[in-house]
Every structure is written in structure tokens, then in C-alpha cells.
Amino acid sequence: MSVLLRNATIVSMNGRREIFADADLLVERGRIAAIGALSDAELPPGTEIVDLSGRIVLPGLVDAHVHTSQQLGRGIADDVDLLTWLRDRIWPFESHLTEDDQHLSTLALGVEMIRSGVTTFSEAGGQHVDAMGRAVIQLGLRAALCRSSMDTGEGLPAGWVQPTETVLGRQIDEHDRWHGAADGRIRHFFGLRTIFNCSDELILKTKEIADSRGTSIQMHVAEVPAENAYAQETRGASTIEHLARLGVMGPNLMGIHCVWLTPREVELFAEHRMPAVHCPSSNMRILGFAPIPDLVAAGVPVGIGTDSPPCCNRSDMIDEIYLAALIHKGHRADPLVLPAERVLEMATVSGARAMRWDDEIGSLEVGKAADLIVIDPRDIGVLPVHDLVSTLVYAMHSRAVTDSMVAGRWIMRGRRVLGIDEDALLGEIAARSALIAKRAGITLPERSPVVRVR
């Protein structure tokens, strides 16, 4: 099936960062076949023609790190310290998810991602990978799946820590089942939770297997000063220095968060062409300011992730874009740091590069997959548009995203997410999340006295 998007403003994010004014984009067999001015005569028979006058077309956004297993727990861990967050709230909640809960959780977050312009996401790692994959297929998204992988560590829920070979075996199994599934829309990445939870043996073997299978690995790195202190104590070096010494840094190891880095560690990212993922809101909530401007300046591919719903708590890429563009200016007292075009790159091409998927997605170019979103700027929160790119970054909300396409197939039309009954989903989210919290024994202190009048 072919689709022609007609008369749009196309923000291509190609190498020259070209914006095509009043242009057409032809989609054939899931790919971008042409960008320019196309007459009806040039179109394949049966082409669906969509008039997008006054609309903006962008590459679909890449959420480069998101915990879809935590969506139903959004709100269970606000205004608490990191240990309470982790041990008393997130671990109990996540460990009480059934396969079915995970499916619902990924559907819920998937719909929220679609509404905020995301077409591709990188799962941070949960316990029920098959359930995630089913939800991705149902919604028509593009994604890399991942299991949360640990072979060491204390205080974790039962069953999370497994012998090294079991951790690897499970992932190989899932890799075989999911990598390349759904016509290549689904990939499988290997996971290394943190230096606290991964032995050197696991790190080395994971790297070897990922290399041999041509896939990527995700690892939370340099999240808190205590992590570097722990690495120093157990490995004699900070997390990043240790990974460098192990010889595992490289383009297929995604470093997540990267908050507490020294200038030398920023250089190590650049030298090894190791990608980094920035999660602005969760950094603000719990971690601190990552040296993102330095990583970007060093040429490191930096993507943006929404991270954990009970930490972000808006799982909204367009808000993360806004935050990424704001917080570093404040932190460095420099309004020129990370201009809008850099941040938009992070959310599109750089995120795709961080996932090593930029040969297919991240920009609108002939031959690439037709993963794109349509934006209607005719909104009181968007107009006027004096400076298109900065308007998209600083002013736009996700409500301006009207349509979304992945691999040439619409997954949202006119703000209606296809492939799911969203109203029924909302009812399920409300009901099921309360049950999981109850099962996990999580009770929250009351912030305000509740007065019952009936």
C-alpha cells in the first residue's frame, strides 16, 4: 500500500538538516520512496492521498530508554529517597507483576508513547519479555526488547538474581525468538542492569554474545556517586573506567544516565564511540545533572529516554525534549548550551544512532523506513511559529501530535490510537494497578486527610 503525504512542512533531520516547505512525501512498501513535489500521475495506483497543508511532518521520536514494566506503578514512589524508592516501592511492585500485568503495562505506556510522538523505543528491561513483544506487535510500534539481567546483588526480589549462565541462556532464548520479529520492527538487546548487579563474567560474556549476534547491550552507568564508589571498592575503578579496562565499551553498549562522569570518562565514551542516553526528568528527580553538553560536544551519540514512569512521571518524550533543552542552560548558567536543533537531533537521529538503527530510522530520507509523525501547530500552546525548530522543542506539547506511522502503517490517526480500545484500556489500568500495589503490600503515607462526606 502506498501513501502520499501532500503539502506538508517536512522537518527531515537529514545530514543537512533540511526542512522541505510545502512538500510531498511518498510511502511505498513501508519505506520513504520520494520527497518533493509529486503529481498524481507519478503515484502508484491506489495511493492514499493525505492532505497535510499547514501540518508538520517529523521523524518519529525515539525513546531510547523506557521501563515499560513500571507504568502501572507511576505515583507509587514520589517524594522519597532513592533507597525507599527502590527497595520499598519499585522492586516490590515490579516483582509482583504477572505476565498479563506486563502486557497491560506495555500497552499503557505504548499508547502514551504514541501520543507523545514516539515510534521507536528501547525497553530498559523487565521480567516478562514475551508480554512486551506482544504489546509492541499489537500497537504497531518499533522497539528493542530487553530483559533486566542480574547475576549478583543483595536485597533483590526472589528470582531476579540468577546464575550467570541462566541469565545469558534466557536472553539468548529471547533473542532467538524476538530479534527481527514483526518484519524487523522488533529487535532484542541484551541487558546489564548495573555494576552492582552484574559480575565481570556476565559483562564480558554478554559483550561477546552481543557482538557475535550483531546486537546491542543496555547498562545503567554512573547513576549515583555511590555507584562509582562501589565500583572503586570492588573493581578498583569507577564504572566507566572499569568497563573500559574490561574492553567492553563500544558502539553496541548503550550507557544509560551517565550522570556522574569525569571529563576523562566523557573522552572514553567518545574514543569508544559508545552511545549515551539522557533521561532528564528522572535525573532531576533522583540523580543530578549529566554532562550531556560535553558528551554531545565530544561527538558521542546521545539519545533521550523517558526512563521509569514512577520517576519521570510523565512518560512523554516531548516533555523530556523540553526538559533536556531547559535544565542544562540553568545548570550551566548559559542560555546557548544545547540549542533546540541539538535537542531535536537527540530525540530523533541521535537516538536512532544510539540504538544502531539509524540506517533505517531517525530521519526522513528516501530509502529509510516510513516512521513519522504529523504535528498540527494550530494550537493555542504552539502558535505563533516564529522559529519552527525551537517551537517544536520549547513550546509544543504532545497534544499537537495528531498522526503517527511506523514502517508505512498508521498507528495513530486524528489522535486516535489504532489497534486498541483506549477507553477500555484506561479502565483496566485503573483497576489492575491498584490490585498490583495491594498484592505487593505497598501502602503510601497519606499526604492529606481524606474527608468522607457520604
Added chain:
Amino acid sequence: MSVLLRNATIVSMNGRREIFADADLLVERGRIAAIGALSDAELPPGTEIVDLSGRIVLPGLVDAHVHTSQQLGRGIADDVDLLTWLRDRIWPFESHLTEDDQHLSTLALGVEMIRSGVTTFSEAGGQHVDAMGRAVIQLGLRAALCRSSMDTGEGLPAGWVQPTETVLGRQIDEHDRWHGAADGRIRHFFGLRTIFNCSDELILKTKEIADSRGTSIQMHVAEVPAENAYAQETRGASTIEHLARLGVMGPNLMGIHCVWLTPREVELFAEHRMPAVHCPSSNMRILGFAPIPDLVAAGVPVGIGTDSPPCCNRSDMIDEIYLAALIHKGHRADPLVLPAERVLEMATVSGARAMRWDDEIGSLEVGKAADLIVIDPRDIGVLPVHDLVSTLVYAMHSRAVTDSMVAGRWIMRGRRVLGIDEDALLGEIAARSALIAKRAGITLPERSPVVRVR
């Protein structure tokens, strides 16, 4: 006319911070007549009954500092340094506004405010106060109007700096015309732009006049280190120390921004019960981190403002709430700083107190004005609700606000802003803002090459 809101979750923000579950709220003659469980028999004849099962009712939000004269210039000054921002973009733009442009600008920002839950705003000060007032009346909002007032300073647009007596005379004139207008929904505050632009004579006389008329004053204070340096050089003290020595600090002088304060200056705010207004996004863009947690801890009434559209750039109170709740945690590396309930207070009761309007607004209590908003949590970005107050602060977007009432009169119903043809307004915003930029001679550097294919 009476209105009964039935079966709502009422987040009262009263002194005990009570939340009334499944409760009714009766509005009579513009005021809250009762909160509780009310039977039909208790209602005045002809009461409009609105079923709000599953909905949340909050006090209308208070935007305690907003430049409604800059809305049409949103996007003209992104990613530039402060001097370029001010001298090459904002001043030329704002000084080329006609009375009619100001009217349109306030209408535009007014609609955006209503959509983000604001029922009361404090105008930061522009040149066409009457035009602002007309827009406020049309939209049914509650507001304090203000003129941007300066009797000294260099490089400013022609006509902005006036002799001290002229500056005062104009404001007295506007005060007489607007203070108490629209059945008391409109007030008039005096303005003092900054220490750069106000002589001590103007500061002292303004305070005297405001005191005698029982109204407030707004002044941008401690915005940048250069301001304190300037005050030191010209007055021998920082801005705040100087205001203290002049004897003008007090409950009716609103200090806007308050970024570069010493601990002693925080104490001065507390000692003089002088309110502060926090503008998180514009702080991030250009100014830095204000010591808001310290001001709050010291008992200072701190409100939240969206500030300048070409700086925020989302004129959205719900995003400012989100930012206020996030950035200080990151800055102080302390996830317990400014918990959700504190931030919600800032946006409601504390903002009202900063405007000295808390006898009438800021909380839902019998006898107060019926200024309230209705929130529909049945949204993919809101659910689940494990912790109501934190959900409102960290997760909710403005799209969840469905209805808004000021002084007992609906100003938005079912997401439709009453009192204006919003679609026509959007067309006018797009057309008029481009014309003003052209007239002001503002041309922006091209961020991306634009390719014209037709």
C-alpha cells in the same frame, strides 16, 4: 444563579489540606456556599447540577507573574544570550505592539492560561493596560493588571522611560479606572520594572501610593548577578538589601524571580513577610536556580509564574508546577525537597497570598469566591492514580483540565473556552505576530536550510 458540582473529589487546599471524597460543592452568587453531601431538597430552585463522578475539583491556579504583552513574540528569542534576548528581540517586539496587538496578545495568553487551569493571573506589566483589562473582561478571568514602569535606564525603546511623576500619574489613572473593576475580579498593581530602571524616588513614592490605596507592587528582583553588582555600585547594597534599607519591603511588594539571594536576603523576605514569585522555566532558560526551598522553609509566601512567553516558552502553569517540583531536587541532589503538596500550595493558596487575594481565592472554602477547575484523570498520561496530589503535580498535563469557573461563572466547559471564537483567534495570532516581528525589524537566523520544492 447556583451551580451544584456533585460527586467530585475536592482537593480543597484549605488550612488542613483536606480532600473531600465523593462530595458536592454548591456555588451561589459567585461564592462557595457549601461543601459536603447535599440533597436536591437543599438546593436553591433552578440550580444547575453537574455530575462530576470520577472528576477532581481544584482551586483555580494562580499564575503569579505573566507578561501577557509578549505572547505573540513566543519563539523570537530562543537560544540567545540575555542581552540579545532583551535588546534585539524583546524590546523591539514589545515596543511595536499597538493597543490592538496587546488586546490580541492578552486574549491569546488568556486562552492558554485557561486551558492550563489558571483562573487568576498577575500581569507583569506592559504598555497598554486598558487593552489587557478588556481581554480579561471578555474571557471572564480574574487578574491584577500592571504597567511596566521605569523612570531611568539606558537603551530602552522610545517612550518607555518617563519622568517619575509621569510614571506615577499614569498608574494612578489606571488604578482608578481598573482597581475593583468587573465586580472586583480585576485589581490593579503598581509596577517597578527592575533596580536598573527605577530611581529611589520612584520606588519610595510607589510604595507610599500603593500603601495608601491598599494595593500591591511588583518588582523583578535579584534576577542576575549583574543586577546585584549594579545595585552595589549605584546604591552601595544588593537589590534586596537596598529595598530593605529604603524600608519598602513588605507584604504588598511582590519580589519576582529572587534567584540570586544570600541566606540573609532570604531572612529579609521572611522578616518583612514579603512575597516571592518563582518562574521555573524562565529561570532555567536564562537566570539560574532560585533558593525556593529556603524561601518556603522560611515561611515566605511563594507563588509560581509562567513569566515571559519568549522565555518560558510554554505559558502553561501545569508545566511550571512540574518544573518547580523537579528542578530543585536535581539542583540540590535531594529527592525530598519541595514535595508535591508544597508545590501545589505554591500554585494555589500561596500564589493567592503572594497577590494578597487569599481572603477570596486560592482554596475551596465556604465563603470564598467560586474560582475552580475540573480535572478528568481518565487520560493515558494521568492514570493510574496511586497518590492523588503527586499525580496532579508530577504526571498531569493541562489537557486534563476540562472546565473552569471564575466567581461562579463558567469560563471553560468541556475543554471549550467560552467568550471567544478560539479558531478565529488562532488565525489572528499567526497572522498578526508575523506582522509585528516584521514591523519591529526582527529577522531570525535560519537554523536549518529551507528547501522549496514548489
